[in-house]
Amino acid sequence: KALNLELTRCELDEVEGVFFTETICANWNKIWNFRARPDDLLIATYAKAGTTWIQEIVDMIQQDGDLEKCKRDTTYKRQPFIEWSLPEYFGPIPSGLELAEVMPSPRTLKTHLPAQLVPPSFWDQNCKVIYVARNAKDNLVSYYHFHRMNKMMPEPGTWEEFVEKFMDGKVLWGSWYDHVKGWWEAKDKHHILYLFYEDMKENPKHEIQKVVHFLEKDLKKEVLEKIVKHTAFENMKNNPMANYTKEFEGIMNHSISPFMRKGTIGDWKNHFTVAQNEKFDQDYKKKMAGTSLNFRSEL
Numbered sequence: 001k002a003l004n005l006e007l008t009r010c011e012l013d014e015v016e017g018v019f020f021t022e023t024i025c026a027n028w029n030k031i032w033n034f035r036a037r038p039d040d041l042l043i044a045t046y047a048k049a050g051t052t053w054i055q056e057i058v059d060m061i062q063q064d065g066d067l068e069k070c071k072r073d074t075t076y077k078r079q080p081f082i083e084w085s086l087p088e089y090f091g092p093i094p095s096g097l098e099l100a101e102v103m104p105s106p107r108t109l110k111t112h113l114p115a116q117l118v119p120p121s122f123w124d125q126n127c128k129v130i131y132v133a134r135n136a137k138d139n140l141v142s143y144y145h146f147h148r149m150n151k152m153m154p155e156p157g158t159w160e161e162f163v164e165k166f167m168d169g170k171v172l173w174g175s176w177y178d179h180v181k182g183w184w185e186a187k188d189k190h191h192i193l194y195l196f197y198e199d200m201k202e203n204p205k206h207e208i209q210k211v212v213h214f215l216e217k218d219l220k221k222e223v224l225e226k227i228v229k230h231t232a233f234e235n236m237k238n239n240p241m242a243n244y245t246k247e248f249e250g251i252m253n254h255s256i257s258p259f260m261r262k263g264t265i266g267d268w269k270n271h272f273t274v275a276q277n278e279k280f281d282q283d284y285k286k287k288m289a290g291t292s293l294n295f296r297s298e299l
């Protein structure tokens, strides 16, 4: 029977008030009981905050800048996405849990879970975590286009509708506001390096050095330069092992909007109307009141 993927966009359901795909909800027990190992490194982000970028940076650091080693497999296979799995009709794509379980240590894993829903064994094992946050408006714009091109995502609706859903936290992985704030608080209790997309863009070498230090690595100057170059947007856009063109064919449609879309700061200005922007800013102030967390929406 021919498969009409248009009909198979997922619905969202809730775990502890946070929205996830029905598949994640159905597997929640397994995810929550994930057994972390002490030498696991967890990369955590809100979706579209620069996950793939930091993943490539981390892998390059771990492989001492060896490009060929970083091309051993796709991002999805190199660093298992612990809560991710797809209904069978999407094809034989292994789940994050399956990939993680068979991976030898030390593992680097990915998650978009909010801090309070991270499997407790990561904290029990005192695992290192790298969190990347991106300003709300650019994150929203990127998420909107990602919904358009990716049939694993719920239907985004119109731009106007999506903005409302994002502000209400009624999107996959829940409220951006709670996510960035929750992780900001968690960093005072756990072994977390909290980075910003905007800083990475402004001074990649400086931010990469922070990661090198956090991972207790010592890299030669040339290697550092090589990592900066290899992880620049244009290079990652052209890297089939990092640009999501190799997996999820038929699910992601890069001609609607490429996964490596723009990689800039301030693209929200091309999307928000003046009225939308005012409303968004007012709501933002309320939701972000009382946090010391500061974002830059332009450089």
Ligand code: A3P
Pocket: 045, 046, 047, 048, 049, 050, 051, 052, 053, 138, 141, 142, 143, 145, 231, 232, 233, 234, 236, 259, 260, 261, 262, 263, 264, 267
């Ligand atoms: P845009 O849609 O704004 O272009 P994630 O990996 O969390 O899904 O995030 C994807 C976003 O990060 C996309 O943003 C993508 O273009 C951007 N991105 C990916 N690699 C990047 C890089 N090397 N430099 C800057 N941005 C990058």
